[in-house]
Amino acid sequence: MNLTIIGSGYVGLVTGACLADIGHDVFCLDVDQAKIDVLNGGGVPIHEPGLDGIIARNRAAGRLRFSTDVEAAVAHGDVQFIAVGTPPDEDGSADLQYVLAAARNIGRHMTGFKVIVDKSTVPVGTAERVRAAIADELAKRGESPMFSVVSNPEFLKEGAAVDDFTRPDRIVIGCDDDVPGERAKELMKKLYAPFNRNHERTLYMDVRSAEFTKYAANAMLATRISFMNELANLADRFGADIESVRRGIGSDPRIGYHFLYAGCGYGGSCFPKDVEALIRTAAEHGHALQVLQAVSAVNAAQKRVLAQKIVARFGEDLTGRTFGVWGLAFKPNTDDMREASSRSLIAELLERGASVRAYDPVAQREAKRVLALDLAAHPAWLKRLAFVDDEAQAARGVDALAIVTEWKVFKSPDFAALGRLWTTPVIFDGRNLYEPAAMSELGIEYHPIGRPGSRQAIAARAPGAARANA
Template structure:
């Protein structure tokens, strides 16, 4: 199959490289000439495990190419995927669909034969209808079908998720489009990945509902963690106890500093706004949004409380800046409100992240960046673990203690055992566990 992937951001680049690895001919299109030239040289604009090798291998084999010229790529394609950004619109929380609609118009003008135009971007219900209308308006004679094919990729494990998906959702009722999409995903047949064909609007809602549910699950266990601290329970054991129930499951029950990233915050907001537009109240989603925002802001107060309520003049070391490990993504990372709160309380902040410091400097230019965890701990009054990078799971605790001014650790990811930290002489606080 010949595939055009419009957009070389996280979703577009990972999807394009994986489709090429299946054996399809893939052209990735982007308006950013600098990005395209960098990709041709093998420079990857995002950090994702093994993505550089996948791009290099398939580009060398001639299955994956990059261009700024959309018309040629679309004219020759069997399927054109729209994988551009849909960030939260400033001021109202709705998804900004301007990039999607601009791409639809350009695609419409370039269509030459029957083509399936696929929205891969996360979009509100009804977006496919508007994409179809814009293409028809741009090119009344075009022979095409519009389908929805939402992505379900976890940052840090995106290639594995693409190759071994829980499900593939395809929203279309057009038989020709179903056949094309079946061929696109045919290489996954041996992996027994189920393809769920639905109406287009249903597929669009599946993506938002999935992310909102997972965000709610995270927020729920975070609130149970707060209660656990007050009553002397252990939230990790609570999570295991409820997660062993197959109706609940163990995933997304890890208490922490709140969810962030490119998907959950904007998608839950967009779903809530869509519901308001249709006069439907999503009270659980609304509460999830509020609780998560409040939680991220409260983490600085948690650090202050461990140090007796006063941070002015104190030095705080922060380990981990990205919203999760194995990515350089800083979008809505809990570290941002945490660090801003610490600074507002008068603290000096120094930080270290294995991958994300270049991106973090754009969000947090006023803090000091360190070369490793031990430099970050040097003369610190407290060390805060924000992101559970593997490098932080086996720190030399004796050396960390020697480096610090005061041996205080606030572990917002529960990666250490309280008894172990106490044995090393630390004042240790974590999430949802007795001190």
């Protein structure tokens, strides 16, 4: 089939490359000439394991092309995927300007039957707005070719997106029940046939339900994370071990283990934005989503937990202190810095007068760009932020080490070597990578989240300890 992907960002690239890899002829469109130049030059503008090889293979085979030519893109695809960004607006709602601009471009240039697929994460009711935008452009031209708007939300985890796309647990397709909708359903069934050969993974439903499913899925996962973080903070109060609690409740098949890990808050392009957008959508319909409002508030507070632990240990004024930060991306296997917890931690440490030595194995370049924007109003703070080349340099001469992203390289470090680098053996672990007992044996003062910590950390939390160590 001839397919067009409008938007060559994260979702668009993964979708286009993976569909080309099963034999479809894919035209990827983007208005950003620089991005298209990178792709046509053999580069990939995002970090996603396995994606570069798929793109290279299918470009060479002639099944995948990249262009800024809107007219050619609309002419190419029988199915037009809209996979542009839907960033949060000032009020938290999803900004649909790029989705609707893509729809209008389709309406300006289409000549025959098209299936327009909303792949971007969009609020309930967006398909109607896309349909109206296309119809408006066709009316201006005096044309009336049939078309159908389909909702086909993505369920891709950054860092595992290729595997998620090629081995989906479900494919959600929302179609109208009219004649164009039935025709669209048959085309979508044909398109995704290779993924359904072992067993049927496709769930067909009405368009609004499909749009809602995407938001509901991300809201549920975000809720599980914030729920565990609430319990972890309580566990810190009375000395329980949240890891034992996680195993205890996760063994119940009604609950399961997924997304029950305590930490320093969720980030990325999906959970924060989608939770806020769903809250906003509910408000527009006169309904308050009280659980999700709490989920969002808990997450915002959780991003300050590591800084609060550091302050409790070293005091309010961190002038003259130096802290190492391991991990800057919001999660491993990506360079995505959107809503990353490291941004909150680093800003607060710098605000309190500390210096920071930061390292991430993949997100270093993006982190430099994002943090320069975050801290642009505070040039003096930026002078105390150093990006270093490896985890050892991040630990050199520091008063404590903070772990924010659970990259594999951080899971089994050489603690003996670290002991020769840092000023004091103190770790604030935002991802609970290590066992407190093992840290005690090594003489490391260890402050995890929702776990008792090492003997040294427990002693450091005693009344007056922060003043004594300040």
